[in-house]
Amino acid sequence: MAHQPPNGLPRYRVLTGPDDEAFCRRVSEALDLGFSLHGGPAITFNGERVIVAQALTWPDSEE
Template sequence: MADDQQLPRYRVLTGPDDASFCWRVSEALDLGYELHGSPSITFNGDRVIVAQALVRSET
């Protein structure tokens, strides 16, 4: 697990809408991040791309 002092308070994860993206968001939640707003979804002509903002409270 990463050192909490090295984690940014705000992150935006982006990528194809697949299981890998879901795992990345899940791992961030396990590190103490919380979802910030709804995901954004777009289509790039080839695949669906998603983005999710996450925030972590200072402790």
């Protein structure tokens, strides 16, 4: 595993958005790049839609 994430991405990211296929694809793409889930998703309702947030971290090269 590379020491740093690709494309200049930060080691810690929080993806947010409506709970839909596009959000799930964004999380899946981050996992495919090598990021790991950091805890479970946070979920809320904004009065119209369910909104989710998922934290991701880049694994330490020392692991």
